[in-house]
Amino acid sequence: MSGLSLSVPLVGELNREEQLVAGGVVGFVALLAVAVVAGIIEPTYLLFLLSLAGMYLLLSMGLNVHWGYTGLINFSVAAFFGIGAYGTALLTASGSPLASSMYPPILGFGIGILGAALVAVLIGIPTLRLRADYLAIASLGLAEVIRLLILNEREWTAGSQGISAIPRFWYPLFSGSSPDWAPSALDPLFTTSLNALQTAFLNFLLVVVLIIAVYAILKRLHRSPWGRVQRTIRSDQDLAEALGKDTYSFKMQSFVLGSVIMAIAGAFYAHLNLFIAPGDLNPIRTFYVWVAVILGGSGSNRGAVLGGFVIVLIIEGTRFINGIAAIPFDIAPLRLFLIGLLIVLIMKFRPQGILPPQAELIWPSATRGEDDE
């Protein structure tokens, strides 16, 4: 797995944009550190924000598989996010209308992922044969169908009131009481209760692990023959077909893979936020993720990282603006305005994104020969 080497390049090897981004990231981290030390931001809240950014990053990496690798315009991100979140929430929450007993969240994750894979195939069968712009409209429509189902099938999903009392991901670990089936040697694991900061830290740790795992898998896949076929489909589908590739099957694989990553993000969100409602499946979430991907650079995983953080900066940062300055209107339209402006500006001035894929598409060994000369 030599493709996994997360080597840090020297400043001199970066191009101008990369230097600017790196500088901005360092400056922003310093700013956050100062804010925490000065007591402006609670460490618990900072960890929550970072976990949320990690969640958007997972969603962006999922969409990057669809749009960045294969060129599928999928506008149903919110639906797969919701399937992951509802999949785990319905099984694990004590407030769930479906399950009377709380199953451990790890099982909920599994069900969310299975559900997303299943729905991805069901949505993919009719839509993946469609032209690019038709796929966009059809997937948005089907995502709305899923949202309407969750909103209206109250006896299954609790409808608009949403599902509350979702346990933390670590349940029943650290829950304060040891279950009967656990050997008594493990009691301390169960009976220890965590304070808010510890919980926030564990959540953050979880999302970091998820991100590293997904990133590693995607990086490996993207550089594999499978990834090369996906890139060929993206740039010229006819060419891929002429080369004898079953483009429909490759698109379906990409669609399922990306959707599963989105469901993982949704399941993580359910256990981070501890509450999920149909409003979380609004199309706006899909477009947040789209902004993250096109801002970072379509097809670029590190771009998705940057985009995910910028989106959380806008969504959560606008809350601060509201707290600090007395602006004469609600924050919701300001957020919408910034997102809209960002989309237009990116598409107008830098449609390839801030960090478009460059070297990350190429095996290091492929260029090594030239460097040796």
Place this chain on the structure above:
Amino acid sequence: MSLLLQLIANGIVYSGIIVLASVGLSLVYSIADFANFAHGDTMAVGAYGAFATIGVLTSMGLTATIWGFPVAFFVALLVGMAVAAVVAVLTHKIVYEPMDVGSIGMLITSIGIAFLYRSVIQMRFGAIMQSFGVQRFGPIPELQAALGIAVTRRDLLIVAVSLTLVVGLHLLLQYTTLGRKMRATADNRSLAKVSGIRTGRVLVSMWVIGAALAAAGGVFIGLNANIYPRMGFDILLLVFAAVILGGIGSVYGAMLGGFVIGMIHELTPLFQTRLGIPIGTEYAPAIAFLLMVGILLWRPQGILGGSNT
């Protein structure tokens, strides 16, 4: 029987609104060549333009009425159409025209434009539901006696104005020089250009017509129920369904598609009463979306197909 008649009457009214929106979306699709996700929010721009105008005119003391409707409402309808047209042309000139990103890039850009429209509306008017404050009359007694259905003056007005606008567009497209140029441009932009048609001007007229019709649709949504910033986006997918159903790029297809989608949307209760399938009206949009996907699979070029504008 009267339930069926009633639902058909409702369907005709709702169709009027969808048709107005569909025609504009179809025009943009065929001439500017991208799926304009800002079209729904253009409807909202028109509706709020009219809303502001009614407020101003009423405060100026314009209280005269025509057939029970305030004159201010009709003026506001025209102003709303004009506002939406100006906003659309400005957007075209400032954003779309100088761009060179292909139809998918344009589609994504239009999402950004949609958010900009909606956020500005929300900043100015708030997120709450509002109404035009036009006096409500009950069902027209003669129609209720004759057919047993409740049809209000608002319903008749919406249908009459929608019909007028659609027939007007038909005459424009078929019998005027501008219409001929528009059809030529939609059919083949490069060929139209080398034939000496100033396609830039055609594009501007297209935005004016499309946005004005969308605005009328938006105003009628407001007249029928309420206005709120997300109103246009909430109806956008139905409009896309109508346009796809009729065949993207075909204006007459869009009219037909709009009629069908509007009808299906309002006839949803029949699933329950006639077929015994327990699907409530809350699934009316879902049924339209599923129909759209079905049409895309069965006949991607739509019912009327091609760009025979």
